[in-house]
Every structure is written in C-alpha cells, then in structure tokens.
Amino acid sequence: MDFRDSPEEAEFRADLRRWLETNARDVRIPDDPAERARAQNRFHQRLYEAGYIALSFPSEYGGHGKPPTYEAILNEELAGFGAPPIEGVGHMSNALLLFGTDDQRRTLLPGLLSGATQWCQGFSEPGAGSDLAGLTTRADLVQVDGAPHFRINGQKIWTSFAATADMCFLLCRTEPDAPKHQGISILLVPMTTPGVEPRRIVNAARNTEFAEVFFTDALVPASCLLGQRGQGWAIANQLLAYERGPSDVNFIARIGTYLQSLEQDLASGRLPDDDMSRRRVGEAYVELRALQLKVQRSLTDRVHGALPGAEGSIDKLLLTRADQCIGHAVMDLRGADAVLAEDLSWDVYVWSRASSIYGGTQQIQRNIVAQRVLGLPRH
Ligand SMILES: Cc1cc2nc3c(=O)[nH]c(=O)nc-3n(C[C@H](O)[C@H](O)[C@H](O)COP(=O)(O)OP(=O)(O)OC[C@H]3O[C@@H](n4cnc5c(N)ncnc54)[C@H](O)[C@@H]3O)c2cc1C
Numbered sequence: 001m002d003f004r005d006s007p008e009e010a011e012f013r014a015d016l017r018r019w020l021e022t023n024a025r026d027v028r029i030p031d032d033p034a035e036r037a038r039a040q041n042r043f044h045q046r047l048y049e050a051g052y053i054a055l056s057f058p059s060e061y062g063g064h065g066k067p068p069t070y071e072a073i074l075n076e077e078l079a080g081f082g083a084p085p086i087e088g089v090g091h092m093s094n095a096l097l098l099f100g101t102d103d104q105r106r107t108l109l110p111g112l113l114s115g116a117t118q119w120c121q122g123f124s125e126p127g128a129g130s131d132l133a134g135l136t137t138r139a140d141l142v143q144v145d146g147a148p149h150f151r152i153n154g155q156k157i158w159t160s161f162a163a164t165a166d167m168c169f170l171l172c173r174t175e176p177d178a179p180k181h182q183g184i185s186i187l188l189v190p191m192t193t194p195g196v197e198p199r200r201i202v203n204a205a206r207n208t209e210f211a212e213v214f215f216t217d218a219l220v221p222a223s224c225l226l227g228q229r230g231q232g233w234a235i236a237n238q239l240l241a242y243e244r245g246p247s248d249v250n251f252i253a254r255i256g257t258y259l260q261s262l263e264q265d266l267a268s269g270r271l272p273d274d275d276m277s278r279r280r281v282g283e284a285y286v287e288l289r290a291l292q293l294k295v296q297r298s299l300t301d302r303v304h305g306a307l308p309g310a311e312g313s314i315d316k317l318l319l320t321r322a323d324q325c326i327g328h329a330v331m332d333l334r335g336a337d338a339v340l341a342e343d344l345s346w347d348v349y350v351w352s353r354a355s356s357i358y359g360g361t362q363q364i365q366r367n368i369v370a371q372r373v374l375g376l377p378r379h
Pocket of ligand 1: 120122123124125126128129130157158159160161354357358359360361362363367
C-alpha cells in the first residue's frame with residue numbers, strides 16, 4: 001500500500017483544509033442534544049453544498065464520482081481539524097444505490113446524501129437484536145383501492161433519530177411462512193404514514209436520539225419495497241457491512257474530534273501535563289491511527305471494486321477499541337469534572353460505551369470474524 005496522496009488527492013486535501021479553516025473554525029457543538037442534532041445537520045448540509053459529501057457517489061444522484069479514498073481524506077481532515085461530527089449516511093446511501101430502482105435512487109438519494117431528508121434505520125426489535133432474523137414486525141401485501149400496498153404491524157426499538165426522521169429503512173417480515181432468513185424484506189417508509197408512531201427514549205447520554213417505533217396497520221404502496229420480496233436479509237447484511245466500515249458513518253472524524261479536545265486540554269493546562277495524561281492521550285492516538293490504517297486498507301479493496309463484507313467486523317472492533325480508549329481516558333483524566341462539566345465529556349464517555357453495541361455487538365463481530373473471516377468452526 002502507498003498511503004501518499006496522488007497529486008489530485010493532495011489538491012483536494014488542501015482545498016478542503018482551506019474550506020475548513022474558513023467555515024468550520026467557529027462552528028461549536030451545542031450541549032443541548034436537540035440543538036446539537038440540528039447543528040450537525042446544518043454543518044452536513046454546508047459541507048454538501050461545498051461539494052464535500054457523497055464524494056464517491058455517482059454525480060446523477062448528487063455525488064462526485066470520485067474513488068472511495070476521498071471519503072477517507074474527508075474523514076481524516078475532519079478528525080484532524082476537530083470539526084463537528086457530521087451525519088453518517090454512507091451505509092444507507094450505498095444500500096439504496098445498490099438495491100434501489102432507478103426511480104427510488106433518483107427520488108430518494110439526493111435528499112439522503114445532502115441531509116435535506118433525515119432517515120432512520122428500523123432494524124432492532126424488543127425480541128430481535130443480535131438475533132435480528134427473529135424479527136416479527138409484519139408487512140402483509142393487501143389491495144387498497146385496487147392497488148397493491150403493504151400493511152405494517154409491529155414494533156421497533158433503539159431506532160436512532162426516529163422521532164425527527166422523514167423516512168425509515170424498515171426491516172420487516174413479508175413472507176411469514178418462509179424460513180426465517182428468507183421471509184424478510186426492506187420497505188422505505190415515510191414516517192408521516194398514518195399508523196407510524198415514534199415514542200422517544202431518553203438515553204444515558206441525556207438525549208432523546210432513540211425512539212421506539214410502533215406500526216399499527218400502517219399502509220404504504222408496494223413501490224416502497226427495496227429490492228425483491230424476501231431479499232431483505234441480504235440487503236440488511238450489506239448495509240451493516242457498510243455501517244461497520246467506519247468511513248461510511250464518519251466515526252473516525254468524531255473520535256478524532258474528541259482526541260483533539262483532549263490534546264487541547266493538555267496544552268491549556270486543564271489536564272496536568274504529566275506522564276499519565278500524556279500516556280493515555282498517546283494510547284488513544286495509536287488506537288485511532290490503527291483504525292484509520294485498517295479503514296484505508298478496506299477502502300483500497302473498495303477502490304478495486306470489492307463490496308464491504310465480513311472483514312468490516314474487524315474495522316468495527318478497532319473502532320470500538322479506539323472509541324473506548326478515548327472515552328475512558330476522558331473519564332479517568334477529567335475525573336469528577338467529566339460528570340459535572342457543562343461540556344460533552346460525559347457524552348463522549350457514554351457514547352464510547354455504546355460503540356460495543358450499535359451496528360451489532362462486540363461479541364457478534366467476533367463471531368463473524370471467527371466464522372466468516374477466519375473460517376473457524378461454529379462450535
Ligand atoms: C447508540 C445505539 C444506536 C442504535 N441505533 C439503532 C438504530 O438506529 N436502529 C436499530 O435498528 N438498532 C439500533 N441500535 C440497536 C442495536 O443494534 C442493538 O442494541 C444490538 O444489535 C444488540 O441487540 P440487543 O440490544 O437486543 O442485545 P441482545 O441481542 O439481547 O444481546 C445481549 C447480550 O448478549 C450477547 N449475545 C447475544 N447473542 C450472542 C451470540 N450469539 N454470541 C455471543 N454473544 C451474544 C450480546 O453480545 C450482548 O452482549 C442501536 C444501539 C445503540 C447502543
């Protein structure tokens with residue numbers, strides 16, 4: 001691997017740095033969770049308007065048609081600059097690009113990429129998290145006014161951003177009599193559909209990002225189906241493979257921002273500049289760098305045409321290590337201040353705990369690596 005930028009990449013990186021200097025220097029991350037989500041969305045839209053989002057997506061859908069390495073450059077620069085985290089939409093956008101009809105791509109991708117349309121991902125259920133294929137939310141094909149529709153009934157949980165989302169990427173059971181992995185489909189459901197009711201959950205980070213979502217006889221046209229009936233399990237796995245490769249969800253940028261804030265604490269004397277502090281910040285830097293290099297390796301495969309697969313679980317495990325290394329350092333070094341301060345310290349710590357759960361737990365990632373990457377026996 002040659003990690004040096006090509007001349008074009010170097011020029012792109014320099015332009016992006018100049019843009020960040022001018023446009024992101026004073027962008028603050030508000031403490032209030034609702035305000036923070038709005039600020040994050042505004043920053044995402046500004047980056048999009050400036051041409052820095054959807055870099056590897058085809059231009060007809062609002063992208064720039066560049067190789068995936070440009071996504072890595074964006075992530076590195078946002079992280080290095082300490083810019084506000086931006087919305088990670090690559091996992092859903094890539095799934096829509098791969099499996100959507102022309103009409104679905106044309107109508108839905110530009111809004112998803114630009115941040116103008118907010119999406120949530122309705123996969124987990126109270127009885128189906130790690131065992132996702134055990135989901136019971138049903139979508140039955142029915143005729144309404146002579147036209148085919150799906151009637152949806154069931155419940156999702158831990159759905160991030162569901163209460164503010166415009167659309168839901170919904171995993172549901174359309175063929176109840178088929179074997180469990182084969183009876184699942186994906187529907188793209190407008191959240192304004194009558195019978196769709198999100199109820200907010202306050203999480204440990206004190207915000208209401210999560211919701212339960214209840215579906216009661218919610219009717220959507222059959223054209224909301226993504227891919228084929230019964231193809232949902234394959235689509236969900238492809239989407240999760242993108243989600244576990246952190247460049248698609250911008251986690252590297254987020255972790256880099258936290259690392260920068262720790263470094264600033266050291267430089268400003270807010271943290272004692274002693275061996276312990278320097279060692280913890282150094283360890284966090286090393287974990288983040290290991291993650292960045294692994295992600296670059298995964299992106300190299302993508303440049304050569306490979307879709308993300310089971311190997312993405314290694315990226316996810318490294319992401320968890322980097323995130324928790326920084327989260328624990330914040331907590332240990334700032335001590336009681338981390339809990340009491342009016343800044344994001346507590347959230348950094350709590351979110352780092354969540355990274356071994358979202359997108360599939362740490363244990364599930366290890367199972368995937370053992371069985372599907374290393375080829376070890378199941379039992
Ligand atoms: C911050 C955050 C955001 C999230 N956002 C979303 C979202 O937007 N949409 C969505 O659908 N979901 C979302 N989730 C839910 C997440 O996907 C699930 O919490 C996760 O898949 C685990 O499922 P569970 O909570 O039901 O735990 P369970 O599956 O009940 O697992 C409990 C414990 O048992 C272990 N375990 C289970 N099965 C095995 C096994 N076979 N081998 C070894 N250990 C096992 C797990 O590792 C875990 O430690 C989010 C979660 C978090 C924390």
